[in-house]
Amino acid sequence: MKLTDINAIQLAELFSALSDASRVRIISLLIEGETRVSSLAEELNMTESAVSHQLRGLRQMRLVRARKSGRQVFYSLDDKHVIELFHRGLDHVQHG
Amino acid sequence: MKLTDINAIQLAELFSALSDASRVRIISLLIEGETRVSSLAEELNMTESAVSHQLRGLRQMRLVRARKSGRQVFYSLDDKHVIELFHRGLDHVQHG
DNA sequence: TGAATAGTTGAGCAAGTATTCATATATTAC
DNA sequence: GTAATATATGAATACTTGCTCAACTATTCA
Secondary structure, X not given: XXXXXXXXHHHHHHHHOOOOHHHHHHHHHHHHOOEEHHHHXXXXXXXXXXXXXXXXXHHHOOXXXXXXXXXXXXXXXXXXXXXXXXXXXXXXHHOO | OOOOHHHHHHHHHHHHOOOOXXXXXXXXXXXXXXXXXXXXXXXXXXXXXXXXXXXXXHHHOOOEEEEEEOOEEEEEEOOHHHHHHHHHHHHHHHOO
């Protein structure tokens, strides 16, 4: 496999994006389409602050993108590879 | 996406397996084939104890399997889905 | 203008994680 | 039997992470 240390760290960071149930649920909602922060918070039953903190991490990894409209901020996925990873993982946990 | 809370947690756990650089490197070596603990430790420049602790986690997630031979223990991958996830992730970090 | 709303941010804390170190167990060699 | 080797394990420690709370910015509305 001959993985560089850098690659190992980058891979770990990528998978870290999906290594928390809150982020998994955020990604799953964003797969449906662009969603604003307060809607995410409501659906996930989390505070807006908590959601915002997670979105910041996802933004820094360039996995989501923010679009501001008035005082609302709409988030959407910025990386389709993550969707593929998500679906592969879901297949795995759902049917072996 | 309609993800149950259970599914979200399971997904997060699955991705957690690859969310640490040491584990990523362990998996990458095991993709090459069955390897004993001390070889992993040497190649990864980690103590055998640290490797053993990580292997325990991977074993509990049923991602690796142990085969004992004399006083050595050989580990191999027990879940080919993880290899696919690994390769998808690697594609992503290597060429965008 | 001021009040209300949507979201972000930083500090602080509790819980979780990866490693080290010392010890324990199992197997082999003598 | 004892000594040496390979690995596993528990405790301790340092670090990381996810959340809450309070304060802040930006925008809309009256």
